[in-house]
Amino acid sequence: MSGVGGRTDAGDPDGGHSTGVRADAALLGFARALRAAGVDASAERVHAYVRAVGELGPGMRADVYWAGRLTLCGGRDDLERYERVFAAYFGGDPTGGGTVAAAPRSRLRLIARDGPVPRSSARDENNQAPPAASLASSSEVLRHRDVAELDSAERDQLRRLLAAFALRGEVRRTARRRPSRRGEVDPHRTVRELLRRGGEPARLRRHARADRPRRVVLLVDVSGSMAPYADALLRFAHAAAHGGRTEVFTIGTRLTRVTRELSHRDPDLAMTALAAAVPDWRGGTRLGELLREFLNRWGQRGMARGAVVVVLSDGWERGDPELLGAQMRRLHRLAHRVIWANPRKARPGYAPLAAGMAAALPSVDAFVEGHSLAALERLAAVVRGAGPAPVEGADRA
Template sequence: HRTVRELLRQGGEPARLRRRVRAERPRRLVLLVDVSGSMAPYADALLRFAHAAVRGRTAEVFTIGTRLTRVTRELSHRDPGPALSAAWAAVPDWRGGTRLGVLLREFLDRWGQRGMARGAVVVLLSDGWERGDPELLAAQMRRLHRLAHRVIWANPLKARPGYAPLAAGMAAALPSVDAFVEGHSLAALENLAAVVRGAPPDRASPDRATPGRAAASAPAALPREGTRRA
């Protein structure tokens, strides 16, 4: 269009071709951190991981347990100490139960469907224990998978010898997960960061014979979402 307009201004004389260029922006990273009682040994480390992501200004963080709590603003403080203290103060259901299906539906209805999850890399950090209906969780995971660019699940229990995702919640969620990784240690979180950036998991999951779409870490190196502009 710019080339044609320039030709018209010059009476049809040859003009320089105005080409379209590719503009790139980082994909949004959304972290859903399980703070239920069974995740208590890992929650502090996972929130520190989330704090590092938020510092890159392309991440949103929610805690999930019996309630859904957005803690992005609390974790935006430069110093991790005050950031984590503010986040814990904002979370009313620390060490409570788990309602993954209900809270994932709440997230999608209130935030995700509006655009927060659309085209984003979404990471769930949870052991997959579910008090509610596994079918509800399965349905909401399918919704999430349709909206997101990629869905990653980090489970601390995956590192245990002989672990199999037999818990009803984890089994219900897995068909809608693109990458299933460990989340129990610093090394596991480093691997998670690499997967968020787009690297394949260290070990292929026996639960997913066919890998899903592409994935995600430090927000500064998130996968890029391309757009076209004149």
């Protein structure tokens, strides 16, 4: 039997090795999905996870589940995210039923054979569910597929994975201070502790600067040219709205603030409310005018000041490109960082030749792709400052 941790079958070293490699790739993809959902799956934890599954083997899905839960989760906050990502990535509950603790009826095996399979063995395997590694492999392939090319079943799986996303802005130091074991001495708390003890010696109280994630502002293009990607991007925005200080607007022929509509925890309810609130689906694009409206009404008052602003658009502009360029320069002066995610960027031979995209690019700090789940994971890393993506092909002032 070949294990997920890279062990090979003695009777079939080549086949066992390739199976183990595929299984390891699937587990690493699962770890990346957990990171995108906000779980702190560090390299050490992932290594421990792969080794644990390697010892257990890919026999039961419950083994894969519990190995990850015990090695990848660092606290209670991670458990709910882990449950959601596991169900979406491996295609169901750990046991194929409603509970995790009960053992499944059959073991999930990854076996590589050269000769014919005995009838009894084939009959047993027909009653088995697909191995966890093979289910994960399909999710790993899905991560890199263009959203516009997915069928209905793949879109449903993508929606489940997007529901587990988390998006947090780059962390910044605040003026507020919090109690800490290390840091500067807090004179007020120290004096209060001495008074409480009646002047008896007491340990010094300390405090440190508190960290806080920056606000994230998402501007999602819902025009006709972005129709194949709008649903996935808005579901990404829905997950982001529950992960921290995030504001969401749709842009097309009008500017619509949809943060309230996306406050529903159920993604489908949120999409229904959003569809009723947005009047300009599949219309044209007036990026320059709408960006000016956003800055005049919201951004100048403080929403964009010091924030990470993400524009999710293909850059097609029906209005004046010079107006878009001027408003992008204005936005760049207000925001901490400006990121542009373009689904068309992943296409072979793409160049930012559209007038709107060319006008906006000099004021963009990071120009990234937005066509697939893996691209959105990279976008989330850029937003939190963990994955710098400099602008290519643009001269920054």
